[in-house]
Amino acid sequence: MTKTISEKNLRLLIDALARQGKRIVGPKSDGPITLYAPLADGEELVLDEQPRRSAKETFFPLCETILTYEKGKEGVTVTNADCSRIPETVLIGARPCDAAGAPVLDAVFAWDTNDPFFLERRKKTTVLGLACTRADEACFCTAVGLSPADPKGADLFLTPLVGGGFACEAHSEKGETLLETHAGLLATADGEKSLPAAEPTVGTMNLEAIKAWLDTHFEDPLWDEIAARCAGCGTCAFLCPVCHCFDIVDEGGEIRGARRKSWDACGFGKFTQHASGHNPRDIQPQRFRNRVMHKFTYYQDKFGQTLCTGCGRCLRNCPAGIDLVEVLEQIQAEG
């Protein structure tokens, strides 16, 4: 039996979860923009804006301590970072392009060896996805095999209803548990109609044809043409729900400090620079090419998935106006 929840009760649900000591993260106003951020109460939840940054920080923080060190007379003492401090979290109002990012990242963080930090956050987070009823001209989730109503990555998926409120559908045990625990805030669906899902103007794309072209066009004038204006600022990577390149750096003093994982980007000039000064990706077109290749062919080869959820943030926010959708359309047309 499908359950529904009113907007008022959804906000009360947040209050109830917060009272249980859970950390609640959701879209929240921050001055003129919306960001995924910790919510103090249900009233702070913003339901009609796609946050400027993706939700990946919930699982993969911009900067995270992996160990601390302290030097003494007896040598160096290294203390393992405390994963148990990672709080039980509810990510609420995650757009399909954001909720879908986490399972895509599972592939890289849990192949061969497990990244305990990412996986602990995944384990302790319940995701309440939210269908989109509105898309802007940058949205292209439909082009990468998702949709504005795709529950991928969501434990519980909310679909806005005509006349207000949401249909709630559980997609995992965590989702079921949440529905059972808070049954008092729910109602049983009684023929309510869902609001029509958004329709991104991009439509679908032939990802196989794009991959086939990429696999045979490592050298192509297109790369110079597109990336000539790329400033290498890394905005696209930092806003992306699935870009996961990171650096490992020590921060602190001579005596004590911490080693941290922090976001990095393949668009940065020194990302691949050798100690000798030699750089395999010496110029921006080579770096931009790696970004596109990683997303649409290398990740496919390695993990059978596309490293893109079509959120549109990279084109919406690129200071040089580089449009990944245009790039893919151009590749599709050539292939």
Added chain:
Amino acid sequence: MCEASKNIYLPHLATIEEIIQETHDIRSLKLIFQDEQVRENFTFRAGQFAEYSAFGAGESTFCIASPPTRKGYIECCFRAVGRVTEALGSLEVGDTVGVRGPYGNAFPIEEFFGKNLVFVAGGIALPPLRTVIWNCLDLREKFGDITIVYGARTENDLVYKRELKEWQERSDVRLVKTVDPGGDGPDWDGQVGFVPNVLGEAAPSAANTVALVCGPPIMIKFTLPELEKLGFTDNAIYTTLENRMKCGLGKCGRCNVGNVYVCKDGPVFTAAQVKAMPQEF
């Protein structure tokens, strides 16, 4: 706590037992693991690498330069050129460093049994082959002829000078050492010339032989055609790719050449494998 055994980024601690100043800016460190269990159980294969850290400065990637046939310690060799290597270079005997590893694949030494070996190295790229050289010399009877061609810009830039002398004096090793023109001192008893040319002149036979090549990209570029002229096939030539790395675990996204992760699929590749990659290294 995150279970310590599960934090893949946590290094073992090791004490610097000995420091060898190889050149004015290149050092070797001999390291002993502080934890007794690690000391006893740490095993690796020739060609594998590790992440070495100076706490407060960070981690750097170098090969394990000592051979797996010598137990109880490992060695690394690096040039002080950046924040981490300068910090590692300023440490003293008795100081602590971090070591994560071993990572990556290795030279298939067992496949080389019964064959002749030709090592070709330039500059600071001898350490990744030195581990193999000693590994093979420690099992000397399993291999045929062993030829080592090693060059650097000047006599002073050669690393492992004591060992070069040892190899030179051994009757079961043919060492051809060279420096670039003008790099020789009054006592220089080796060749003068660029490694690929000197290799061509030394002309080791390709029959039943594998070649192992490490050096700066420009040296490798000119060495491969020389080996081809001598009759080596691309499957009989091994090299290592020395891409910049951070995690060493196939996650941080830095070391890839096309869809190949150097840290997981490498760092050891045959020339045939390297030629099949996008030429971006």
